[in-house]
Amino acid sequence: MRRERCAPRQDWRARVESLGFDFHSLDGAYWVDDACYRFRGEEIDRIEAAATELHQLCLEAVAQVVERGDYAELGLDARAAELVECSWRAREPALYGRFDLAYDGYGQPKLLEYNADTPTSLFEASVVQWYWFEDTAAGADQFNLIHERLIERWPQVLPAGAHVHFAGCLAAPEDRATVEYLRETCAQAGFQTQALDISEIGWREQRYVDLDDRPIAQLFKLYPWEWLLAEPFAEHLPMAPTRWIEPAWKQVLSNKSLLPLLWRMFPGHPNLLPASHDPAAIDGPLVAKPRHGREGEGVSLHQSPPLLAAPDTVYQAYAPLYQSAGGHAVLGAWVVGDTAAGLGVREDDGAITRDGSRFVPHCFD
Template sequence: MKRIPYGPVRDGWRLTNFSLGLTYNDDVLPDGSMYSYWQEGPYYDFSAAEIEELETATATLYAMCLEAGDWMVEQCPRRTAEGRRRGFFDSVCPPDVCFLTRIGVPEYTHEQIIRTWFDGDADTWTHRDKDPDGRVPMQTPDFSPSVYGRFDFWYNGAGTTPKLLEFNAQTPTALVEAAVIQWHWMDQTGVSKHPWRQWNSIHDRLVGWEATPDGEPAELGAWRRNIAKLREARPWLPEKPKIFFAYETSDTSGEDRMNVAYLMSTAEEAGFPVELIAMSQIGWDVSDDRVVYVPGPGREHEAQPIDVIFMLYPWEWFWHEEGGKAFFRNMADPAKRGTVWIEPPYKAALLGHKALLPVLWKLFGDDPERGKYLLPAYFADSKGAKTLTSYAKKPVWGREGGSVTLVRDGVPITENPSEYGSDGLYVVQQLCELPSFEGLEGTVHPVIGAWLIDGEPAGMGIREDLGTAGLVTKNNCNFLPHAIETEY
């Protein structure tokens, strides 16, 4: 792993990147200076063996996360038929019993979180039509599609082991630049002659590919594969159901819109009708008890039912908002006419928070083969936390480095105050300072973003930040492309 400081600079690269979807490249920093998110010229160079190491770590950690999700579900009383029956009349998930309650997940969401986690598994509670006592209707197997996610790794090349920093399981961005922009950069610069050139099959794994003359078989891709499974569970859906894609318009940078628009374009390329909408256009039809798309105020008569929707919006916000209970109740429709959400709620409640880190350490910290990808992690108010003198303190429900504090030998070295963490829920993770490389403006610190598509390792994007403050990667970092075994 090397940082090449003086790589090729393409003529008109800003316009090229803009035309490919990177419309949110330029910004003005608080000090008035201009900032370019994409860095043209420098790039990171990896050996094939290093890429294989990162790919192995990604696959292994995802399997570990699935086991951690099972452990979290086991702590919830609503996982059992008796718990659901009792929970219909009373609370059964106090924080000293239920892990989900402990980390702030509202109890009314637990049943659907667990259901979507186990959808389609014949050995789970969704399999039977009724409870043994015959009183509580049960869901028959369904399917809740999951399309993508991103691990953030510490990694410093050959001789080191990737370490998990966090899992962006539900709403990761930086997809456009990882899947599209850096791939075109590779094509246009030709810096690598290695057969792999770049670890990047993100687009192909979303869309699929045809059989090749050299014998590589055709691949359906994540969208076709997931929708096919969904139609097996819900045969009334058309062969190609319309997929809505929703984003939050309060993000004025355009980043959310373009990440969602890119995912939408891959679903369209895979053969599905699509529509891009704002989160504010998701409504509720009281008469039909349905989630609907409402084009605008006064146009309720034009509302369309939503069968399948991808939303780039945190579930941990959604379930605290007015109307959240209705949306979760809709998921429970025994006739399977409820809206299918991508990503499903379990991606936030079981995997997409920092509390995953102490659970992984509890389950795998002593495993020499799998635990090597982890850093010791504990809830901040636990006994284990007191064993760490150098650590990163992270809010359970944090984003973009907000409210993360790094402590070295008991002394804070960087802080990033934000609105996150106001609930007092924090974890601590053993400090593992990001690697240092020399850039034109000083020392930079890269973090590896390893992408999963439909649960499979699919590629990498690299963000880096500057100086001591750059040890926490924030939303004003830089994105750099990568290549494999270049000779530049």
């Protein structure tokens, strides 16, 4: 694994904008066209195997939580727990997720967190970097089957002939791109689709409806479950016939309290880092993460454990990221359904990956 400088495509801005990627320079330089990460084939195999293994561990964790009713540690109240149990026992299928991994080409990839509910940077990982790879012929291949796997997955998630609504905060460029891209893959899978802003969802005659009063039977929401439960219309969730994508059981996986749960269930697992709600349980440098923080918000590094545990905070052993002249790199391993499907690399000048961290394409030999 190494970061390499490369000649940027002469017309790369026009090229990516033609794909619908219009936020390539948001807050400076988001897309990097003059560098790439190059892997060996065996390193890609290791990353793929780690994502597959972690996915199975996570499913075991959900099953245990539902069986034992251990929701308090995850910060889930009775209403959230009821939704988790109903969706898990109904075997509602999930669509996708992204494991963020620390890896430098040696040893085993280590799980930093699981973006299981509303992962973004999907369009960049699936489409934008693939066209970069085809344009540059930088390596022998790219770990990127995301698009094909999504099209294959939709018929396993939806009933035949379904009309699917796609909702999110569409004023945000990255959210809009993610929603539109997933809507396109769903349409390519043969389903009728319709986009709307999350604020445009209404309630009428015991069901959620769109602006035309059309019932929302199937809804993909790029909107976190904890935000959804805080909305005034959340009181209708238990009685609404709407099928949610991602399903409500993803609440068990989409908060960082999953990390101590996994470490307790699988202590010493090679793809996991020690994690706890008690900082004193972690030896050496550690990272403090809010239970529901996103894009690096509220994350802090500590050389020694804080004296007191902060509420709703998870502590995880520090794992150094791959470092180069480009900064610190975190690997995003994508899972579609139950299968590892691709890789995206984000890098930042600092050790914490944030909303504006750069996306760098990859290839392997």
